[in-house]
Amino acid sequence: MILCITHSNDFYNIDLFFEYLTSKNIPYFRLNSDHLNHLQKISVGEDSFELTDESGTVINSRDIKAVWHRKSWGIEVPGELDEDYEKIFLKEYGSLRYNLFTILEDLPWINPFGKEAKIDGNKMFQLRIATKHHLHTPKTLFSNDEEKIKAFFQEYCHGKAVAKLHGAIKKSMNGENFLSTTIIDQDNLEHLADIVYCPMIFQPYIEKEYELRIVYVDGEFFTGKINNSENADWRVGHESFFWSAYELPEDIQRNLTSMMNEMGLYLGAIDMIKGRDGNYHFLEVNPQGEWGMLQKDLNFPIAQKIADFLITRLQ
Structure with a gap:
Protein backbone atom coordinates (compact mmCIF):
# COMPACT_ATOMS: atom_id res chain seq x y z
CA MET A 1 0.00 0.00 0.00
CA PRO A 108 10.69 4.89 0.80
CA TRP A 109 9.38 8.47 0.80
CA ILE A 110 9.20 11.12 -1.87
CA ASN A 111 10.84 13.03 -0.29
CA PRO A 112 12.51 11.61 2.85
CA PHE A 113 10.71 13.25 5.76
CA GLY A 114 13.73 14.62 7.64
CA LYS A 115 15.58 15.86 4.56
CA GLU A 116 12.50 17.60 3.19
CA ALA A 117 11.87 19.29 6.54
CA LYS A 118 15.41 20.70 6.51
CA ILE A 119 15.08 22.14 2.99
CA ASP A 120 11.47 23.35 2.99
CA GLY A 121 11.38 27.10 3.60
CA ASN A 122 15.11 27.22 4.44
CA LYS A 123 15.91 29.82 1.79
CA MET A 124 19.43 30.72 2.81
CA PHE A 125 20.48 27.09 3.10
CA GLN A 126 19.06 26.41 -0.37
CA LEU A 127 20.97 29.32 -1.90
CA ARG A 128 24.20 28.16 -0.30
CA ILE A 129 23.87 24.68 -1.81
CA ALA A 130 22.78 26.05 -5.20
CA THR A 131 25.83 28.31 -5.35
CA LYS A 132 28.06 25.38 -4.44
CA HIS A 133 26.71 23.56 -7.51
CA HIS A 134 27.54 26.40 -9.91
CA LEU A 135 24.06 27.92 -10.18
CA HIS A 136 23.65 31.71 -10.37
CA THR A 137 21.99 32.98 -7.19
CA PRO A 138 21.06 36.57 -6.33
CA LYS A 139 22.65 38.36 -3.40
CA THR A 140 20.22 37.81 -0.53
CA LEU A 141 19.44 39.23 2.91
CA PHE A 142 16.88 37.80 5.35
CA SER A 143 16.38 40.45 8.01
CA ASN A 144 14.18 42.43 10.38
CA ASP A 145 16.76 45.22 10.73
CA GLU A 146 15.61 48.36 8.91
CA GLU A 147 19.07 49.92 8.73
CA LYS A 148 20.73 46.73 7.46
CA ILE A 149 18.07 46.39 4.79
CA LYS A 150 18.57 49.97 3.62
CA ALA A 151 22.34 49.46 3.48
CA PHE A 152 21.83 46.24 1.48
CA PHE A 153 19.52 48.10 -0.90
CA GLN A 154 22.03 50.89 -1.51
CA GLU A 155 24.97 48.51 -2.03
CA TYR A 156 23.44 45.77 -4.16
CA CYS A 157 20.04 46.69 -5.56
CA HIS A 158 20.69 49.60 -7.94
CA GLY A 159 17.40 51.27 -7.09
CA LYS A 160 15.11 48.24 -7.23
CA ALA A 161 14.73 45.20 -4.96
CA VAL A 162 12.37 42.28 -4.45
CA ALA A 163 10.97 41.64 -0.98
CA LYS A 164 9.57 38.20 -0.23
CA LEU A 165 7.63 36.42 2.48
CA HIS A 166 7.56 32.65 2.90
CA GLY A 167 3.78 32.92 3.01
CA ALA A 168 1.22 35.52 2.02
CA ILE A 169 -0.71 38.09 4.05
CA LYS A 170 -3.79 40.05 3.08
CA LYS A 171 -2.44 43.52 3.84
CA SER A 172 0.99 45.07 3.70
CA MET A 173 2.49 47.10 6.53
CA ASN A 174 0.97 50.31 5.10
CA GLY A 175 -2.47 48.73 4.56
CA GLU A 176 -2.29 47.95 0.86
CA ASN A 177 -3.14 44.61 -0.72
CA PHE A 178 -0.04 42.43 -0.67
CA LEU A 179 1.33 39.22 -2.16
CA SER A 180 4.26 37.18 -0.94
CA THR A 181 6.53 38.97 -3.46
CA THR A 182 6.63 42.73 -3.98
CA ILE A 183 8.89 45.41 -5.44
CA ILE A 184 10.86 47.83 -3.25
CA ASP A 185 12.25 51.03 -4.75
CA GLN A 186 13.78 54.18 -3.30
CA ASP A 187 10.39 55.80 -2.70
CA ASN A 188 8.87 53.01 -0.60
CA LEU A 189 12.12 52.03 1.08
CA GLU A 190 11.15 54.40 3.89
CA HIS A 191 8.09 52.30 4.79
CA LEU A 192 10.05 49.63 6.65
CA ALA A 193 9.42 50.70 10.22
CA ASP A 194 7.29 47.62 10.95
CA ILE A 195 9.78 45.14 9.50
CA VAL A 196 10.67 44.11 13.06
CA TYR A 197 7.25 42.38 13.19
CA CYS A 198 7.68 40.58 9.88
CA PRO A 199 11.21 39.62 8.76
CA MET A 200 11.51 39.42 4.98
CA ILE A 201 13.90 38.21 2.31
CA PHE A 202 15.45 40.93 0.12
CA GLN A 203 17.18 40.46 -3.23
CA PRO A 204 18.16 42.75 -6.11
CA TYR A 205 15.50 42.85 -8.80
CA ILE A 206 16.56 40.74 -11.79
CA GLU A 207 15.63 42.08 -15.20
CA LYS A 208 14.16 38.99 -16.80
CA GLU A 209 13.22 37.56 -20.14
CA TYR A 210 10.84 35.05 -18.56
CA GLU A 211 10.27 32.78 -15.58
CA LEU A 212 10.60 29.00 -15.34
CA ARG A 213 8.84 26.50 -13.11
CA ILE A 214 10.91 23.32 -13.19
CA VAL A 215 9.57 20.10 -11.71
CA TYR A 216 12.31 17.63 -10.88
CA VAL A 217 11.32 13.98 -10.37
CA ASP A 218 14.22 11.64 -9.61
CA GLY A 219 16.52 12.96 -12.34
CA GLU A 220 13.84 13.95 -14.87
CA PHE A 221 12.88 17.54 -15.66
CA PHE A 222 9.47 18.92 -16.61
CA THR A 223 9.92 22.62 -17.34
CA GLY A 224 7.32 25.25 -18.03
CA LYS A 225 8.11 28.74 -19.29
CA ILE A 226 5.70 31.56 -18.45
CA ASN A 227 5.74 34.75 -20.47
CA ASN A 228 6.22 37.09 -17.52
CA SER A 229 9.00 39.62 -17.96
CA GLU A 230 7.61 42.56 -15.95
CA ASN A 231 5.80 41.47 -12.78
CA ALA A 232 7.71 40.31 -9.72
CA ASP A 233 5.16 37.50 -9.31
CA TRP A 234 3.47 35.88 -12.31
CA ARG A 235 0.32 35.35 -10.25
CA VAL A 236 -0.30 39.10 -10.59
CA GLY A 237 -2.26 39.58 -13.80
CA HIS A 238 -2.09 35.85 -14.45
CA GLU A 239 -4.97 36.00 -16.95
CA SER A 240 -2.59 37.29 -19.63
CA PHE A 241 0.12 34.67 -19.00
CA PHE A 242 0.44 31.22 -20.50
CA TRP A 243 2.72 28.22 -20.06
CA SER A 244 4.84 26.67 -22.78
CA ALA A 245 7.16 23.66 -22.67
CA TYR A 246 10.84 24.49 -22.29
CA GLU A 247 14.08 22.55 -22.66
CA LEU A 248 16.67 23.39 -20.03
CA PRO A 249 20.31 23.56 -21.15
CA GLU A 250 22.28 20.43 -20.24
CA ASP A 251 24.62 22.27 -17.88
CA ILE A 252 21.67 23.70 -15.91
CA GLN A 253 20.10 20.24 -15.68
CA ARG A 254 23.40 18.81 -14.50
CA ASN A 255 23.87 21.51 -11.84
CA LEU A 256 20.30 21.20 -10.60
CA THR A 257 20.61 17.43 -10.39
CA SER A 258 23.77 17.65 -8.27
CA MET A 259 22.05 20.25 -6.06
CA MET A 260 18.98 18.04 -5.54
CA ASN A 261 21.19 15.04 -4.83
CA GLU A 262 23.01 16.93 -2.08
CA MET A 263 19.68 18.10 -0.63
CA GLY A 264 18.48 14.49 -0.64
CA LEU A 265 15.32 15.36 -2.61
CA TYR A 266 13.72 13.17 -5.27
CA LEU A 267 10.97 15.71 -6.00
CA GLY A 268 10.90 19.49 -6.09
CA ALA A 269 9.39 22.49 -7.86
CA ILE A 270 12.25 24.81 -8.76
CA ASP A 271 11.82 28.48 -9.64
CA MET A 272 14.36 30.12 -11.94
CA ILE A 273 14.56 33.32 -13.97
CA LYS A 274 16.15 33.62 -17.39
CA GLY A 275 17.72 37.05 -17.01
CA ARG A 276 18.31 39.61 -19.69
CA ASP A 277 21.97 39.16 -18.79
CA GLY A 278 21.72 35.68 -20.36
CA ASN A 279 22.05 33.80 -17.06
CA TYR A 280 19.68 31.35 -15.44
CA HIS A 281 19.13 32.59 -11.88
CA PHE A 282 18.10 30.07 -9.22
CA LEU A 283 15.50 31.42 -6.78
CA GLU A 284 14.30 28.49 -4.70
CA VAL A 285 13.07 24.92 -4.56
CA ASN A 286 9.82 23.92 -2.91
CA PRO A 287 10.02 20.18 -2.16
CA GLN A 288 6.26 19.78 -2.66
CA GLY A 289 5.58 22.84 -4.81
CA GLU A 290 2.68 23.24 -7.21
CA TRP A 291 2.86 21.58 -10.63
CA GLY A 292 -0.76 20.90 -11.55
CA MET A 293 -0.81 23.75 -14.09
CA LEU A 294 2.11 22.15 -15.97
CA GLN A 295 0.41 18.76 -16.12
CA LYS A 296 -2.90 20.35 -17.17
CA ASP A 297 -1.61 22.86 -19.73
CA LEU A 298 1.41 20.99 -21.09
CA ASN A 299 0.38 17.36 -20.59
CA PHE A 300 3.46 16.59 -18.52
CA PRO A 301 3.00 13.16 -16.79
CA ILE A 302 4.22 14.39 -13.42
CA ALA A 303 1.66 12.58 -11.25
CA GLN A 304 2.45 9.35 -13.06
CA LYS A 305 6.22 9.80 -12.60
CA ILE A 306 5.77 10.36 -8.87
CA ALA A 307 3.66 7.22 -8.67
CA ASP A 308 6.20 5.21 -10.69
CA PHE A 309 8.98 6.32 -8.36
CA LEU A 310 7.11 4.88 -5.39
CA ILE A 311 5.85 1.76 -7.19
CA THR A 312 9.40 0.72 -8.10
CA ARG A 313 10.38 0.98 -4.43
CA LEU A 314 7.57 -1.04 -2.91
CA GLN A 315 8.95 -3.67 -0.57
Missing part, protein backbone atom coordinates in the same frame (compact mmCIF):
# COMPACT_ATOMS: atom_id res chain seq x y z
CA ILE A 2 1.13 3.54 -0.79
CA LEU A 3 0.23 6.19 1.79
CA CYS A 4 -0.42 9.73 0.55
CA ILE A 5 -0.35 12.40 3.24
CA THR A 6 -2.33 15.40 2.03
CA HIS A 7 -5.28 17.53 3.22
CA SER A 8 -9.05 17.46 2.87
CA ASN A 9 -9.21 20.22 0.21
CA ASP A 10 -6.57 18.75 -2.09
CA PHE A 11 -7.67 17.80 -5.59
CA TYR A 12 -6.55 17.38 -9.22
CA ASN A 13 -2.88 16.48 -8.65
CA ILE A 14 -3.82 13.94 -6.04
CA ASP A 15 -6.73 12.64 -8.12
CA LEU A 16 -4.40 12.00 -11.07
CA PHE A 17 -2.01 10.18 -8.75
CA PHE A 18 -4.75 7.93 -7.36
CA GLU A 19 -6.20 7.24 -10.83
CA TYR A 20 -2.80 6.06 -12.01
CA LEU A 21 -2.28 3.82 -8.96
CA THR A 22 -5.73 2.31 -9.57
CA SER A 23 -4.82 1.59 -13.20
CA LYS A 24 -1.76 -0.32 -11.93
CA ASN A 25 -3.76 -2.20 -9.26
CA ILE A 26 -1.69 -0.59 -6.49
CA PRO A 27 -3.61 -0.09 -3.22
CA TYR A 28 -3.37 3.33 -1.59
CA PHE A 29 -4.64 5.27 1.39
CA ARG A 30 -5.36 9.00 1.56
CA LEU A 31 -4.49 10.51 4.93
CA ASN A 32 -5.85 14.03 5.39
CA SER A 33 -3.33 15.74 7.67
CA ASP A 34 -5.79 18.41 8.81
CA HIS A 35 -8.15 15.68 10.03
CA LEU A 36 -5.55 13.91 12.15
CA ASN A 37 -7.63 14.93 15.14
CA HIS A 38 -10.84 13.96 16.92
CA LEU A 39 -12.31 12.88 13.56
CA GLN A 40 -10.01 9.86 13.44
CA LYS A 41 -9.18 7.05 15.85
CA ILE A 42 -5.41 6.76 16.18
CA SER A 43 -3.29 4.43 18.28
CA VAL A 44 0.50 4.63 17.99
CA GLY A 45 2.71 1.97 19.53
CA GLU A 46 6.49 1.69 19.66
CA ASP A 47 6.86 0.43 16.10
CA SER A 48 3.42 0.61 14.46
CA PHE A 49 0.11 2.43 14.45
CA GLU A 50 -3.52 1.76 13.60
CA LEU A 51 -5.80 4.46 12.26
CA THR A 52 -9.50 4.63 11.48
CA ASP A 53 -10.30 7.62 9.29
CA GLU A 54 -13.46 9.73 9.20
CA SER A 55 -15.11 7.37 6.70
CA GLY A 56 -14.44 4.30 8.84
CA THR A 57 -11.56 2.86 6.81
CA VAL A 58 -8.93 1.14 8.96
CA ILE A 59 -5.23 0.91 8.13
CA ASN A 60 -2.26 -0.53 9.96
CA SER A 61 1.19 0.93 9.39
CA ARG A 62 2.59 -2.55 8.73
CA ASP A 63 0.67 -2.58 5.43
CA ILE A 64 2.24 0.68 4.23
CA LYS A 65 5.21 0.17 1.90
CA ALA A 66 5.89 3.70 0.57
CA VAL A 67 4.87 7.29 1.37
CA TRP A 68 4.18 10.50 -0.56
CA HIS A 69 4.13 13.41 1.90
CA ARG A 70 2.38 15.85 -0.42
CA LYS A 71 1.08 18.40 2.07
CA SER A 72 0.65 18.80 5.81
CA TRP A 73 -1.92 21.39 6.78
CA GLY A 74 -2.78 22.84 10.15
CA ILE A 75 -4.80 20.47 12.28
CA GLU A 76 -8.48 21.38 12.34
CA VAL A 77 -9.84 22.36 15.75
CA PRO A 78 -13.44 21.33 16.58
CA GLY A 79 -15.77 24.31 16.79
CA GLU A 80 -17.26 23.12 20.07
CA LEU A 81 -13.89 23.03 21.85
CA ASP A 82 -13.46 25.60 24.59
CA GLU A 83 -10.80 28.07 23.44
CA ASP A 84 -8.91 27.53 26.70
CA TYR A 85 -8.13 23.99 25.48
CA GLU A 86 -7.22 24.88 21.89
CA LYS A 87 -3.48 25.25 22.54
CA ILE A 88 -3.16 21.89 24.27
CA PHE A 89 -5.41 20.25 21.64
CA LEU A 90 -3.09 21.40 18.83
CA LYS A 91 0.08 20.58 20.76
CA GLU A 92 -0.91 17.02 21.58
CA TYR A 93 -2.43 16.20 18.21
CA GLY A 94 0.64 17.72 16.55
CA SER A 95 2.82 15.46 18.66
CA LEU A 96 0.66 12.45 17.81
CA ARG A 97 0.93 13.27 14.09
CA TYR A 98 4.71 13.61 14.31
CA ASN A 99 5.02 10.28 16.12
CA LEU A 100 2.84 8.66 13.47
CA PHE A 101 5.02 10.02 10.65
CA THR A 102 8.26 8.91 12.27
CA ILE A 103 6.99 5.32 12.59
CA LEU A 104 7.22 5.31 8.77
CA GLU A 105 10.56 7.06 8.34
CA ASP A 106 12.48 3.96 7.22
CA LEU A 107 10.13 3.37 4.27
Whole structure:
Protein backbone atom coordinates (compact mmCIF):
# COMPACT_ATOMS: atom_id res chain seq x y z
CA MET A 1 0.00 0.00 0.00
CA ILE A 2 1.13 3.54 -0.79
CA LEU A 3 0.23 6.19 1.79
CA CYS A 4 -0.42 9.73 0.55
CA ILE A 5 -0.35 12.40 3.24
CA THR A 6 -2.33 15.40 2.03
CA HIS A 7 -5.28 17.53 3.22
CA SER A 8 -9.05 17.46 2.87
CA ASN A 9 -9.21 20.22 0.21
CA ASP A 10 -6.57 18.75 -2.09
CA PHE A 11 -7.67 17.80 -5.59
CA TYR A 12 -6.55 17.38 -9.22
CA ASN A 13 -2.88 16.48 -8.65
CA ILE A 14 -3.82 13.94 -6.04
CA ASP A 15 -6.73 12.64 -8.12
CA LEU A 16 -4.40 12.00 -11.07
CA PHE A 17 -2.01 10.18 -8.75
CA PHE A 18 -4.75 7.93 -7.36
CA GLU A 19 -6.20 7.24 -10.83
CA TYR A 20 -2.80 6.06 -12.01
CA LEU A 21 -2.28 3.82 -8.96
CA THR A 22 -5.73 2.31 -9.57
CA SER A 23 -4.82 1.59 -13.20
CA LYS A 24 -1.76 -0.32 -11.93
CA ASN A 25 -3.76 -2.20 -9.26
CA ILE A 26 -1.69 -0.59 -6.49
CA PRO A 27 -3.61 -0.09 -3.22
CA TYR A 28 -3.37 3.33 -1.59
CA PHE A 29 -4.64 5.27 1.39
CA ARG A 30 -5.36 9.00 1.56
CA LEU A 31 -4.49 10.51 4.93
CA ASN A 32 -5.85 14.03 5.39
CA SER A 33 -3.33 15.74 7.67
CA ASP A 34 -5.79 18.41 8.81
CA HIS A 35 -8.15 15.68 10.03
CA LEU A 36 -5.55 13.91 12.15
CA ASN A 37 -7.63 14.93 15.14
CA HIS A 38 -10.84 13.96 16.92
CA LEU A 39 -12.31 12.88 13.56
CA GLN A 40 -10.01 9.86 13.44
CA LYS A 41 -9.18 7.05 15.85
CA ILE A 42 -5.41 6.76 16.18
CA SER A 43 -3.29 4.43 18.28
CA VAL A 44 0.50 4.63 17.99
CA GLY A 45 2.71 1.97 19.53
CA GLU A 46 6.49 1.69 19.66
CA ASP A 47 6.86 0.43 16.10
CA SER A 48 3.42 0.61 14.46
CA PHE A 49 0.11 2.43 14.45
CA GLU A 50 -3.52 1.76 13.60
CA LEU A 51 -5.80 4.46 12.26
CA THR A 52 -9.50 4.63 11.48
CA ASP A 53 -10.30 7.62 9.29
CA GLU A 54 -13.46 9.73 9.20
CA SER A 55 -15.11 7.37 6.70
CA GLY A 56 -14.44 4.30 8.84
CA THR A 57 -11.56 2.86 6.81
CA VAL A 58 -8.93 1.14 8.96
CA ILE A 59 -5.23 0.91 8.13
CA ASN A 60 -2.26 -0.53 9.96
CA SER A 61 1.19 0.93 9.39
CA ARG A 62 2.59 -2.55 8.73
CA ASP A 63 0.67 -2.58 5.43
CA ILE A 64 2.24 0.68 4.23
CA LYS A 65 5.21 0.17 1.90
CA ALA A 66 5.89 3.70 0.57
CA VAL A 67 4.87 7.29 1.37
CA TRP A 68 4.18 10.50 -0.56
CA HIS A 69 4.13 13.41 1.90
CA ARG A 70 2.38 15.85 -0.42
CA LYS A 71 1.08 18.40 2.07
CA SER A 72 0.65 18.80 5.81
CA TRP A 73 -1.92 21.39 6.78
CA GLY A 74 -2.78 22.84 10.15
CA ILE A 75 -4.80 20.47 12.28
CA GLU A 76 -8.48 21.38 12.34
CA VAL A 77 -9.84 22.36 15.75
CA PRO A 78 -13.44 21.33 16.58
CA GLY A 79 -15.77 24.31 16.79
CA GLU A 80 -17.26 23.12 20.07
CA LEU A 81 -13.89 23.03 21.85
CA ASP A 82 -13.46 25.60 24.59
CA GLU A 83 -10.80 28.07 23.44
CA ASP A 84 -8.91 27.53 26.70
CA TYR A 85 -8.13 23.99 25.48
CA GLU A 86 -7.22 24.88 21.89
CA LYS A 87 -3.48 25.25 22.54
CA ILE A 88 -3.16 21.89 24.27
CA PHE A 89 -5.41 20.25 21.64
CA LEU A 90 -3.09 21.40 18.83
CA LYS A 91 0.08 20.58 20.76
CA GLU A 92 -0.91 17.02 21.58
CA TYR A 93 -2.43 16.20 18.21
CA GLY A 94 0.64 17.72 16.55
CA SER A 95 2.82 15.46 18.66
CA LEU A 96 0.66 12.45 17.81
CA ARG A 97 0.93 13.27 14.09
CA TYR A 98 4.71 13.61 14.31
CA ASN A 99 5.02 10.28 16.12
CA LEU A 100 2.84 8.66 13.47
CA PHE A 101 5.02 10.02 10.65
CA THR A 102 8.26 8.91 12.27
CA ILE A 103 6.99 5.32 12.59
CA LEU A 104 7.22 5.31 8.77
CA GLU A 105 10.56 7.06 8.34
CA ASP A 106 12.48 3.96 7.22
CA LEU A 107 10.13 3.37 4.27
CA PRO A 108 10.69 4.89 0.80
CA TRP A 109 9.38 8.47 0.80
CA ILE A 110 9.20 11.12 -1.87
CA ASN A 111 10.84 13.03 -0.29
CA PRO A 112 12.51 11.61 2.85
CA PHE A 113 10.71 13.25 5.76
CA GLY A 114 13.73 14.62 7.64
CA LYS A 115 15.58 15.86 4.56
CA GLU A 116 12.50 17.60 3.19
CA ALA A 117 11.87 19.29 6.54
CA LYS A 118 15.41 20.70 6.51
CA ILE A 119 15.08 22.14 2.99
CA ASP A 120 11.47 23.35 2.99
CA GLY A 121 11.38 27.10 3.60
CA ASN A 122 15.11 27.22 4.44
CA LYS A 123 15.91 29.82 1.79
CA MET A 124 19.43 30.72 2.81
CA PHE A 125 20.48 27.09 3.10
CA GLN A 126 19.06 26.41 -0.37
CA LEU A 127 20.97 29.32 -1.90
CA ARG A 128 24.20 28.16 -0.30
CA ILE A 129 23.87 24.68 -1.81
CA ALA A 130 22.78 26.05 -5.20
CA THR A 131 25.83 28.31 -5.35
CA LYS A 132 28.06 25.38 -4.44
CA HIS A 133 26.71 23.56 -7.51
CA HIS A 134 27.54 26.40 -9.91
CA LEU A 135 24.06 27.92 -10.18
CA HIS A 136 23.65 31.71 -10.37
CA THR A 137 21.99 32.98 -7.19
CA PRO A 138 21.06 36.57 -6.33
CA LYS A 139 22.65 38.36 -3.40
CA THR A 140 20.22 37.81 -0.53
CA LEU A 141 19.44 39.23 2.91
CA PHE A 142 16.88 37.80 5.35
CA SER A 143 16.38 40.45 8.01
CA ASN A 144 14.18 42.43 10.38
CA ASP A 145 16.76 45.22 10.73
CA GLU A 146 15.61 48.36 8.91
CA GLU A 147 19.07 49.92 8.73
CA LYS A 148 20.73 46.73 7.46
CA ILE A 149 18.07 46.39 4.79
CA LYS A 150 18.57 49.97 3.62
CA ALA A 151 22.34 49.46 3.48
CA PHE A 152 21.83 46.24 1.48
CA PHE A 153 19.52 48.10 -0.90
CA GLN A 154 22.03 50.89 -1.51
CA GLU A 155 24.97 48.51 -2.03
CA TYR A 156 23.44 45.77 -4.16
CA CYS A 157 20.04 46.69 -5.56
CA HIS A 158 20.69 49.60 -7.94
CA GLY A 159 17.40 51.27 -7.09
CA LYS A 160 15.11 48.24 -7.23
CA ALA A 161 14.73 45.20 -4.96
CA VAL A 162 12.37 42.28 -4.45
CA ALA A 163 10.97 41.64 -0.98
CA LYS A 164 9.57 38.20 -0.23
CA LEU A 165 7.63 36.42 2.48
CA HIS A 166 7.56 32.65 2.90
CA GLY A 167 3.78 32.92 3.01
CA ALA A 168 1.22 35.52 2.02
CA ILE A 169 -0.71 38.09 4.05
CA LYS A 170 -3.79 40.05 3.08
CA LYS A 171 -2.44 43.52 3.84
CA SER A 172 0.99 45.07 3.70
CA MET A 173 2.49 47.10 6.53
CA ASN A 174 0.97 50.31 5.10
CA GLY A 175 -2.47 48.73 4.56
CA GLU A 176 -2.29 47.95 0.86
CA ASN A 177 -3.14 44.61 -0.72
CA PHE A 178 -0.04 42.43 -0.67
CA LEU A 179 1.33 39.22 -2.16
CA SER A 180 4.26 37.18 -0.94
CA THR A 181 6.53 38.97 -3.46
CA THR A 182 6.63 42.73 -3.98
CA ILE A 183 8.89 45.41 -5.44
CA ILE A 184 10.86 47.83 -3.25
CA ASP A 185 12.25 51.03 -4.75
CA GLN A 186 13.78 54.18 -3.30
CA ASP A 187 10.39 55.80 -2.70
CA ASN A 188 8.87 53.01 -0.60
CA LEU A 189 12.12 52.03 1.08
CA GLU A 190 11.15 54.40 3.89
CA HIS A 191 8.09 52.30 4.79
CA LEU A 192 10.05 49.63 6.65
CA ALA A 193 9.42 50.70 10.22
CA ASP A 194 7.29 47.62 10.95
CA ILE A 195 9.78 45.14 9.50
CA VAL A 196 10.67 44.11 13.06
CA TYR A 197 7.25 42.38 13.19
CA CYS A 198 7.68 40.58 9.88
CA PRO A 199 11.21 39.62 8.76
CA MET A 200 11.51 39.42 4.98
CA ILE A 201 13.90 38.21 2.31
CA PHE A 202 15.45 40.93 0.12
CA GLN A 203 17.18 40.46 -3.23
CA PRO A 204 18.16 42.75 -6.11
CA TYR A 205 15.50 42.85 -8.80
CA ILE A 206 16.56 40.74 -11.79
CA GLU A 207 15.63 42.08 -15.20
CA LYS A 208 14.16 38.99 -16.80
CA GLU A 209 13.22 37.56 -20.14
CA TYR A 210 10.84 35.05 -18.56
CA GLU A 211 10.27 32.78 -15.58
CA LEU A 212 10.60 29.00 -15.34
CA ARG A 213 8.84 26.50 -13.11
CA ILE A 214 10.91 23.32 -13.19
CA VAL A 215 9.57 20.10 -11.71
CA TYR A 216 12.31 17.63 -10.88
CA VAL A 217 11.32 13.98 -10.37
CA ASP A 218 14.22 11.64 -9.61
CA GLY A 219 16.52 12.96 -12.34
CA GLU A 220 13.84 13.95 -14.87
CA PHE A 221 12.88 17.54 -15.66
CA PHE A 222 9.47 18.92 -16.61
CA THR A 223 9.92 22.62 -17.34
CA GLY A 224 7.32 25.25 -18.03
CA LYS A 225 8.11 28.74 -19.29
CA ILE A 226 5.70 31.56 -18.45
CA ASN A 227 5.74 34.75 -20.47
CA ASN A 228 6.22 37.09 -17.52
CA SER A 229 9.00 39.62 -17.96
CA GLU A 230 7.61 42.56 -15.95
CA ASN A 231 5.80 41.47 -12.78
CA ALA A 232 7.71 40.31 -9.72
CA ASP A 233 5.16 37.50 -9.31
CA TRP A 234 3.47 35.88 -12.31
CA ARG A 235 0.32 35.35 -10.25
CA VAL A 236 -0.30 39.10 -10.59
CA GLY A 237 -2.26 39.58 -13.80
CA HIS A 238 -2.09 35.85 -14.45
CA GLU A 239 -4.97 36.00 -16.95
CA SER A 240 -2.59 37.29 -19.63
CA PHE A 241 0.12 34.67 -19.00
CA PHE A 242 0.44 31.22 -20.50
CA TRP A 243 2.72 28.22 -20.06
CA SER A 244 4.84 26.67 -22.78
CA ALA A 245 7.16 23.66 -22.67
CA TYR A 246 10.84 24.49 -22.29
CA GLU A 247 14.08 22.55 -22.66
CA LEU A 248 16.67 23.39 -20.03
CA PRO A 249 20.31 23.56 -21.15
CA GLU A 250 22.28 20.43 -20.24
CA ASP A 251 24.62 22.27 -17.88
CA ILE A 252 21.67 23.70 -15.91
CA GLN A 253 20.10 20.24 -15.68
CA ARG A 254 23.40 18.81 -14.50
CA ASN A 255 23.87 21.51 -11.84
CA LEU A 256 20.30 21.20 -10.60
CA THR A 257 20.61 17.43 -10.39
CA SER A 258 23.77 17.65 -8.27
CA MET A 259 22.05 20.25 -6.06
CA MET A 260 18.98 18.04 -5.54
CA ASN A 261 21.19 15.04 -4.83
CA GLU A 262 23.01 16.93 -2.08
CA MET A 263 19.68 18.10 -0.63
CA GLY A 264 18.48 14.49 -0.64
CA LEU A 265 15.32 15.36 -2.61
CA TYR A 266 13.72 13.17 -5.27
CA LEU A 267 10.97 15.71 -6.00
CA GLY A 268 10.90 19.49 -6.09
CA ALA A 269 9.39 22.49 -7.86
CA ILE A 270 12.25 24.81 -8.76
CA ASP A 271 11.82 28.48 -9.64
CA MET A 272 14.36 30.12 -11.94
CA ILE A 273 14.56 33.32 -13.97
CA LYS A 274 16.15 33.62 -17.39
CA GLY A 275 17.72 37.05 -17.01
CA ARG A 276 18.31 39.61 -19.69
CA ASP A 277 21.97 39.16 -18.79
CA GLY A 278 21.72 35.68 -20.36
CA ASN A 279 22.05 33.80 -17.06
CA TYR A 280 19.68 31.35 -15.44
CA HIS A 281 19.13 32.59 -11.88
CA PHE A 282 18.10 30.07 -9.22
CA LEU A 283 15.50 31.42 -6.78
CA GLU A 284 14.30 28.49 -4.70
CA VAL A 285 13.07 24.92 -4.56
CA ASN A 286 9.82 23.92 -2.91
CA PRO A 287 10.02 20.18 -2.16
CA GLN A 288 6.26 19.78 -2.66
CA GLY A 289 5.58 22.84 -4.81
CA GLU A 290 2.68 23.24 -7.21
CA TRP A 291 2.86 21.58 -10.63
CA GLY A 292 -0.76 20.90 -11.55
CA MET A 293 -0.81 23.75 -14.09
CA LEU A 294 2.11 22.15 -15.97
CA GLN A 295 0.41 18.76 -16.12
CA LYS A 296 -2.90 20.35 -17.17
CA ASP A 297 -1.61 22.86 -19.73
CA LEU A 298 1.41 20.99 -21.09
CA ASN A 299 0.38 17.36 -20.59
CA PHE A 300 3.46 16.59 -18.52
CA PRO A 301 3.00 13.16 -16.79
CA ILE A 302 4.22 14.39 -13.42
CA ALA A 303 1.66 12.58 -11.25
CA GLN A 304 2.45 9.35 -13.06
CA LYS A 305 6.22 9.80 -12.60
CA ILE A 306 5.77 10.36 -8.87
CA ALA A 307 3.66 7.22 -8.67
CA ASP A 308 6.20 5.21 -10.69
CA PHE A 309 8.98 6.32 -8.36
CA LEU A 310 7.11 4.88 -5.39
CA ILE A 311 5.85 1.76 -7.19
CA THR A 312 9.40 0.72 -8.10
CA ARG A 313 10.38 0.98 -4.43
CA LEU A 314 7.57 -1.04 -2.91
CA GLN A 315 8.95 -3.67 -0.57
